[in-house]
Amino acid sequence: xxxxxxxxxxxxxxxxxxxxxxxxxxxxxxxxxxxxxxxxxxxxxxxxxxxxxxxxxxxxxxxxxxxxxxxxxxxxxxxxxxxxxxxxxxxxxxxxxxxxxxxxxxxxxxxxxxxxxxxxxxxxxxxxxxxxxxxxxxxxxxxxxxxxxxxxxxxxxxxxxxxxxxxxxxxxxxxxxxxxxxxxxxxxxxxxxxxxxxxxxxxxxxxxxxxxxxxxxxxxxxxxxxxxxxxxxxxxxxxxxxxxxxxxxxxxxxxxxxxxxxxxxxxxxxxxxxxxxxxxxxxxxxxxxxxxxxxxxxxxxxxxxxxxxxxxxxxxxxxxxxxxxxxxxxxxxxxxxxxxxxxxxxxxxxxxxxxxxxxxxxxxxxxxxxxxxxxxxxxxxxxxxxxxxxxxxxxxxxxxxxxxxxxxxxxxxxxxxxxxxxxxxxxxxxxxxxxxxxxxxxxxxxxxxxxxxxxxxxxxxxxxxxxxxxxxxxxxxxxxxxxxxxxxxxxxxxxxxxxxxxxxxxxxxxxxxxxxxxxxxxxxxxxxxxxxxxxxxxxxxxxxxxxxxxxxxxxxxxxxxxxxxxxxxxxxxxxxxxxxxxxxxxxxxxxxxxxxxxxxx
Ligand code: ADP
Ligand code: ADP
Ligand code: SF4
Ligand code: SF4
Numbered sequence: 001x002x003x004x005x006x007x008x009x010x011x012x013x014x015x016x017x018x019x020x021x022x023x024x025x026x027x028x029x030x031x032x033x034x035x036x037x038x039x040x041x042x043x044x045x046x047x048x049x050x051x052x053x054x055x056x057x058x059x060x061x062x063x064x065x066x067x068x069x070x071x072x073x074x075x076x077x078x079x080x081x082x083x084x085x086x087x088x089x090x091x092x093x094x095x096x097x098x099x100x101x102x103x104x105x106x107x108x109x110x111x112x113x114x115x116x117x118x119x120x121x122x123x124x125x126x127x128x129x130x131x132x133x134x135x136x137x138x139x140x141x142x143x144x145x146x147x148x149x150x151x152x153x154x155x156x157x158x159x160x161x162x163x164x165x166x167x168x169x170x171x172x173x174x175x176x177x178x179x180x181x182x183x184x185x186x187x188x189x190x191x192x193x194x195x196x197x198x199x200x201x202x203x204x205x206x207x208x209x210x211x212x213x214x215x216x217x218x219x220x221x222x223x224x225x226x227x228x229x230x231x232x233x234x235x236x237x238x239x240x241x242x243x244x245x246x247x248x249x250x251x252x253x254x255x256x257x258x259x260x261x262x263x264x265x266x267x268x269x270x271x272x273x274x275x276x277x278x279x280x281x282x283x284x285x286x287x288x289x290x291x292x293x294x295x296x297x298x299x300x301x302x303x304x305x306x307x308x309x310x311x312x313x314x315x316x317x318x319x320x321x322x323x324x325x326x327x328x329x330x331x332x333x334x335x336x337x338x339x340x341x342x343x344x345x346x347x348x349x350x351x352x353x354x355x356x357x358x359x360x361x362x363x364x365x366x367x368x369x370x371x372x373x374x375x376x377x378x379x380x381x382x383x384x385x386x387x388x389x390x391x392x393x394x395x396x397x398x399x400x401x402x403x404x405x406x407x408x409x410x411x412x413x414x415x416x417x418x419x420x421x422x423x424x425x426x427x428x429x430x431x432x433x434x435x436x437x438x439x440x441x442x443x444x445x446x447x448x449x450x451x452x453x454x455x456x457x458x459x460x461x462x463x464x465x466x467x468x469x470x471x472x473x474x475x476x477x478x479x480x481x482x483x484x485x486x487x488x489x490x491x492x493x494x495x496x497x498x499x500x501x502x503x504x505x506x507x508x509x510x511x512x513x514x515x516x517x518x519x520x521x522x523x524x525x526x527x528x529x530x531x532x533x534x535x536x537x538x539x540x541x542x543x544x545x546x547x548x549x550x551x552x553x554x555x556x557x558x559x560x561x562x563x564x565x566x567x568x569x570x571x572x573x574x575x576x577x578x579x580x581x582x583x584x585x586x587x588x589x590x591x592x593x594x595x596x597x598x599x600x601x
Contacts, residue, residue: 001070003053005046006292007086011457012043012065019044021057021066046086064457067292075295079128081118089128090114092296094284095148096234096265101257103280103302104269105309108469108497109290112269113168116236119267120163121156155233161265164230166223168238168269168495169468171417173223174212181214181222182207190231193259197225200255202248216243216415217378224252234265241272242494243414245377245524247566250581253279271497272525273306274570278581285309287321303573303580309498310576326502328530328577341367344518345389345407345486350398352381352388359384361398361549364537369513372552373533374522375562378414380539381547382522386411386488403485410484414491414522416475423464427455427474430463435481444514448507449477469495476504480511487512487519493528501525505532526570526579530555538562556599563598572600 019037021044027034034051037044046057051068058066078092090111096102096119104112117123127135127143135143137157144150155161167173177184181203185194198204201221206214214222220243227235237256241249253275260266270276276283283305288294298316300308308314312322346365351358359381366372366389374382387393391406413420421430431438431450438445450456453473458466466474472495479489489508493501505528512519520537523529529536536558541547550561563570569582569592579600582589592598 002073002076003048003051003068003070004089004293005048005051005086006067006069006088007044007046008065008067008291009043010461011063012061013063013460014042014044017062020060020062024056024060026054026056027052067289069289069292071293076128078295081114081123081125082128082130083114085130087130088114088291089293090118090296091288091293093118093125093149094267094286094296095152095299096267097148097282098263098265100281101260101266101268101279102299103276103283103305104267104286105271105273105276105283105306105498106286106294107288107290107499109294110286110288111294111296112286113238114294115286115296116165116238116267116269119152119156119161119265120165120234120236121159121161122163161234162232163234163236164227164232165236166227166238166240168242170219170223170242171216171415171468173219174214177211180208180210184211185222185225185229188226189229191229191261194225194229197228197255197259200259201225201251215378217245217248220244221248221252224255228256228259231261232264234267235260237266237268237270239269239271239495241270241275241525243378243491246375246526246562246568247377249275249524250278250566250568271493271501272527273310273498274526274579274581277302277306277578278583283309285314285321287314287319306578307573307576310578322499326498326576328527328572328579341370344368344370344516345400345402347389347400348398350388350395350400352384352393352395354384354393357381357384357544357546359547359549361385361388361395362551363398364551366518366552368516368518371509371512371519371521371532371534373529373536373555373558374520374539375524375529375536375558376539376547377543379543380541381549382520382539383411383488383490384547385539385549386486386520390486407485408483409486409488410479410482412475412479412487412489412492414494416471418463418466418471420475421463421478423462425463426459427461427463427466428459430474430478431455431459431481434478435483438477438481445481448511449481452503452507453477467495469497469500472496473500473504476508480507483515485517487517488522489519490522491524492521493523493525501528502531508532526559529559530579533558536562538565540565559599560597564596569593569598570600 022035025035035046053068075091080090080093082089094104118125141153206218280302282299285297286294297314310326312325313320344366348363350361390409437443438449476492535552536555537552538550538561569589570579
């Protein structure tokens, strides 16, 4: 076995501890040196050659900053990169193939971005050498002789890989780039296709808008257009689905498929499994321990790969990556599940007018403890509807029957920026403001929110230093921590990985039920919606002009109405129950459309 010792230097705080990690190390206590304090860095270092892996330092550190893991010796042959001594270690690399789309799926923190940076030539792999020297390209190529990687590294060494990269956190772009959509696309375009891309991606109406004024969905589509218009050998799309509604997700996937040059390399990192499935030709699963080490699996076919990932077992490597499989099931019909529930809020037919925007709502009701899934485009009146339910807005026609007084709404907006909470505040302060009981050890909110969402590790961190995924979790946690009558969560899964999305879905369900409140969850990841919603409410219309809110219906009927409107059919994977988008014009697509069963048969 090979041992790796990783110290999370963000968690390690020698000024706040008694350096227990060093004081209790049995190797040090018997005259050896497995761990010592590096005075220059003001942090401890562990020497893997002498450390015996007893794990005492792991247990003694009050900040849980140390991880020690033993991995098979065999794996060392495939080490690609290490971020310094006691840093994260990456084994293997997903290998792009000319003219094919490689999909990458896996937990956050297992090295996906690191892999992309290496593939694009931005980060030179050091083969795990931590003495400060970087191996030459010849050494790297020699190490991977006879493997698929050899050829790719050769191209990287020659400098013949030119990468175009759609970064994950697009929110950062308007801070660095200035101009209108038209100006920026004209400038980016190297293939003479920017006008076609604008049409394909529906950007016509925002062409003369400054990019600082774009909504998240518009910004995402703009970025996809800018990247595709580059004349590159390698196209990287890191989470292209965030902020897009379902129609836009499918549109973006189709555009990437049809506009990427035939002989280029294409890599997509995506946590919306329906989109990943639809977009990729083959997949690689990244697994390991977040922040400690990551391993790239062998390439798998799309269907098998995603299923292995969900099942938590990789047959080609004989490796269990999760103890429990992830299963999607279709919820029972409403007559069985909701008839017995108490009505919480009900409404007649409603009309709401807001300077120029009109919303029509069909009559319906919400039950106590219910999670209502909402689907539809952005700007269609979802928030307006919830404000009417709560009593904050008066409808022009119709009425709402609800418990007396104005109901309290706790809201997680679609876009979350550090300024929402204050960049300089710590996670602990932000949570305390939302509800002190989250921080009380052993309380149910403490267990559900802090522990299950794994925010306990982040308590000391400042909001401004959090990654997009961490910030998203904090925003969901804050919204759920507040005591309210209605919880409105707009795209709670953005930037979260598959497991985090499902964990958050479960927490939303449990808290809503236990409080007897109602949660309204706007979610464009169909697999997550399938997992979380007891019923579905569909919004249709023209964003910004008029919206039509349908009656809440069973998951099955609601999704059927929604998909019919989009002209998309979805089948169910027989092994895992996950939703799969049918290719347009395929046998099943035609059959399901004929039968009017857009969501499963
Ligand atoms: P993913 O994209 O799968 O979330 P990343 O490749 O971003 O994973 O990061 C994997 C781990 O590598 C992170 O948890 C972090 O601990 C570490 N890491 C990333 N970038 C650096 C860096 N520049 N220096 C040191 N460690 C890093
Ligand atoms: P969603 O939640 O579906 O994204 P919203 O309910 O926030 O949509 O908004 C629907 C439409 O109503 C949008 O065009 C928005 O610009 C408009 N709108 C929302 N609030 C107001 C308001 N207070 N005054 C005028 N227009 C508004
Ligand atoms: Fe203190 Fe833990 Fe850092 Fe050691 S690893 S110096 S015990 S915080
Ligand atoms: Fe020392 Fe054990 Fe920690 Fe290794 S794992 S540094 S031997 S305490």
